[in-house]
Amino acid sequence: LQSLNILLNCFCRCQTLGYAYSVLGNIFKSGLHPDVITFNSLINGLCLDGKVAESARLLDKMINIGCEPNLITYSAIVNGLCKTGDNGGALKVMRKMEERGFSPNVVTYNTIIDSLCKDKLVIEARELFTEMIGKGVKPDVVTYNSLIHAMFNADQTDEATSLLKEMTAKDLQPNLVTYNILVDSLCKEGRVFEAQNIVARMRKQGLKPDNFTYCALIDGYCLQSEMVEARRVFDSLGNNGLPPA
RNA sequence: CAUCAUCUGG
Numbered sequence: 001l002q003s004l005n006i007l008l009n010c011f012c013r014c015q016t017l018g019y020a021y022s023v024l025g026n027i028f029k030s031g032l033h034p035d036v037i038t039f040n041s042l043i044n045g046l047c048l049d050g051k052v053a054e055s056a057r058l059l060d061k062m063i064n065i066g067c068e069p070n071l072i073t074y075s076a077i078v079n080g081l082c083k084t085g086d087n088g089g090a091l092k093v094m095r096k097m098e099e100r101g102f103s104p105n106v107v108t109y110n111t112i113i114d115s116l117c118k119d120k121l122v123i124e125a126r127e128l129f130t131e132m133i134g135k136g137v138k139p140d141v142v143t144y145n146s147l148i149h150a151m152f153n154a155d156q157t158d159e160a161t162s163l164l165k166e167m168t169a170k171d172l173q174p175n176l177v178t179y180n181i182l183v184d185s186l187c188k189e190g191r192v193f194e195a196q197n198i199v200a201r202m203r204k205q206g207l208k209p210d211n212f213t214y215c216a217l218i219d220g221y222c223l224q225s226e227m228v229e230a231r232r233v234f235d236s237l238g239n240n241g242l243p244p245a
Numbered sequence: 246c247a248u249c250a251u252c253u254g255g
Contacts, residue, residue: 001248003248004248005248005249006247006248007248008248009248009249012249036249037248037249038248038249039249040248040249040250041248041249041250043249043250044249044250047250070249071250072249072250073249073250074250075250076249077250078250078251079250079251082251105250106251107251108250108251110251110252111250111251112251113251113252114251114252115251117252140251141252142251142252143251143252144252145252145253146251146252148252149252149253175252176253177253178253180253180254181252181253181254182253183253183254184253210253210254211254211255212254212255213253213254214254215254216253216254216255217254218254218255219254
């Protein structure tokens with residue numbers, strides 16, 4: 001069952017749900033019973049595909065056959081609602097799961113906070129942020145990444161950098177995504193030089209700049225019409241978009 | 246230190 005679950009999840013994440021369902025068929029044919037992970041993968045796949053209604057039906061189905069949904073099930077649905085732009089619905093599901101005794105965890109909160117951030121609802125994102133802290137759910141790097149990104153997008157660069165300080169004060173190490181957000185945002189503001197300093201800093205921490213990093217830099221130079229510099233970065237990359245080892 | 250949910254460019 002584990003192997004079939006792995007395969008099924010791959011198809012779900014690739015948005016090839018037809019194949020996922022045929023794996024489900026094989027599970028039945030083999031006389032096996034899908035478990036909560038099987039259902040979670042399918043629900044997630046449907047949600048990522050925007051078929052949240054269908055995922056709700058699957059949720060009912062799993063309950064009917066006696067398979068108890070868990071925190072991950074509900075979080076996947078929360079994500080599906082967020083990705084279709086229904087933040088209100090996502091919040092409702094989160095409140096419902098609390099009533100049913102499933103405490104939302106850091107991932108659940110991160111999902112909604114990020115969605116609010118993307119919709120520029122920075123105030124309500126921060127409200128959820130303080131709510132989670134109040135409930136003893138510790139924000140992690142992903143939480144801060146979403147908030148920092150939102151602050152840059154709202155031209156609150158000062159707030160972004162203060163959040164960055166806040167996270168390191170909490171012993172949360174900025175990760176590759178954090179740095180990519182910084183590099184990209186600085187580049188879009190025309191501060192490519194400072195972005196390069198960030199890149200130097202990430203190298204110093206042993207983090208390897210990746211495709212995102214280089215694309216952000218190239219884009220930044222292009223925006224400044226510094227085509228020679230853009231070209232220099234571009235030429236430093238190999239066929240796979242990464243610098244030669 | 247690998248069966249499931251959340252964050253970054255184009």
